[in-house]
Amino acid sequence: MKISSEYTLLQIVKLHDRKTMFGHSSLAIEFFTGQDIWSKEELCRLERIKTPLNAFYQEHIKPARNRILAHNDLETYRDNTLLGACRNTGIESGVHGV
Numbered sequence: 001m002k003i004s005s006e007y008t009l010l011q012i013v014k015l016h017d018r019k020t021m022f023g024h025s026s027l028a029i030e031f032f033t034g035q036d037i038w039s040k041e042e043l044c045r046l047e048r049i050k051t052p053l054n055a056f057y058q059e060h061i062k063p064a065r066n067r068i069l070a071h072n073d074l075e076t077y078r079d080n081t082l083l084g085a086c087r088n089t090g091i092e093s094g095v096h097g098v
Contacts, residue, residue, distance in 0.1 A: 017093045
């Protein structure tokens with residue numbers, strides 16, 4: 001189960017990468033929203049989805065990325081710190097309501 005959880009978190013992390021890294025384009029949220037293919041209405045809708053996703057990422061996922069997925073943080077492992085967990089964040093209603 002740990003591998004499945006880490007893999008899921010890793011996929012979410014990759015969506016929040018910068019649109020270009022080391023000269024290469026990333027298939028990330030910023031890449032897609034930065035394309036000139038969206039109407040104003042579509043872009044507005046994408047931004048309304050992106051805002052709660054980014055907030056969720058910053059609060060819940062990024063700490064897990066920094067301490068577990070990208071690095072083996074000794075203190076996190078020693079203390080058996082739970083990272084990436086959340087409950088009743090409201091993100092579901094925020095994204096589905098768009």
